Amino acid sequence: IERPPGDTAGCTFCHTSSEERCSTCHQRHQFDPKVARRAEQCKTCHWGKDHRDWEAYDIGLHGVVYQVNKWKPEQFDFSKKLSDADYVGPTCQYCHVRGGHHNVQRFGTVYTSMGMSMADRGAPIWNEKRDRWVSVCDDCHSQRFAREQLQALDEAVKDAGLKYRETFKVAEDLLVDGVLDPMPKDLCPDWSGQHLWSLKIGAYHDGEAYGGKTGESGEFRMSNCTDVERLCLESVGHFQTYIYKGMAHGSWNDATYSDGSFGMDRWLVNVKQNASRARRLATLEKKVGITWQPEEFWKTGEWLDELTGPYIVKNHPGKTIFDLCPDPGWLDTHHAPAEEV
DSSP states (O other), rough: OOOOGGHHHHHHIIIIOOOOOOHHHTTTTTHHHHHHSGGGGGTTOOOTTTTTTHHHHHSSSSHHHHHHTTTTTTTOOOTTTGGGOOEEEEEOHHHHHHGOOOOOGGTTTTGGGGOOOOOOOSSSHHHHHHHHHHHHHTHHHHHOHHHHHHHHHHHHHHHHHHHHHHHHHHHHHHHHTTOOOGGGSSOOOTSSOOOOOOOOOOGGGOOOSSSSSSTTOOOSSSSSOOHHHHHHIIIIIIIHHHHHHHTTOOOHHHHHHHSSHHHHHHHHHHHHHHHHHHHHHHHHHHHHHHHOOOOOOTTTTTTTSSHHHHHHHHHTTOOOOOOOSSSOOGOOOSOOOTTTT
């Protein structure tokens, strides 16, 4: 949302023109349920670095079964309603649009807290949702097998969380010690019009070292930030996504090799190397009396000036995007009510 329209064609195609419309799944010029029941129908939107759904399914066990059998009506009869479907393997729709129910959130990993979050797995609300997942898997597998797969997913997410917390701590220490180059104050404002550290998400941290006031939240940046911050973002937003999407779709190789757990290893090392060099350089500068001032190209530039943050600062001084949009529906993080999810 911070970038000019020419940069975000892939974002806006799904999140404005297609999102929550019938024609997203039921093609506008071929409004046929048989088409909407095929896994490829989800591929237009659900793929890519930070939501690797199609790739995880396609190269996983279920996706391979689908790809080699999808043209055989006796294996996949798409003329039947999903509630009557008898497939040799699951499609995206068979699991996520269970029985034809159109609220995809009911069987999405994000809304059942099986992915990025380490929720209390024993809490009644999470147990209920995980039991619902098992009720899908036991169409073809035993419940014991299904629960073992969920446990394997939990373990993979836990290990990924350990790596990310270590990666984040190295980056955070650089900021707190004032040797992150550039610091938040030395960058052009983020998309909200503020100078908060991009990894200070959800007001997890208090203190002026992070920029802003107590309780204010930073916003993830994919550009115009330090290499350390970008690596942190990619570690959790890309590689950890590969891990939990892969594990959730029976694509264990994807979770490990395709920039999954191996990718998180690599980015942790890169962040540590960045930190080591930054600290050595800061020590040398202090010893010889150099007071470094970050370059102006971090603050302004022909492309940077097109971003949302500089626009807000220039045209609405003293305001942020949250002042201008006090109740923006597109920033709602609550989604559907818990009982519906």
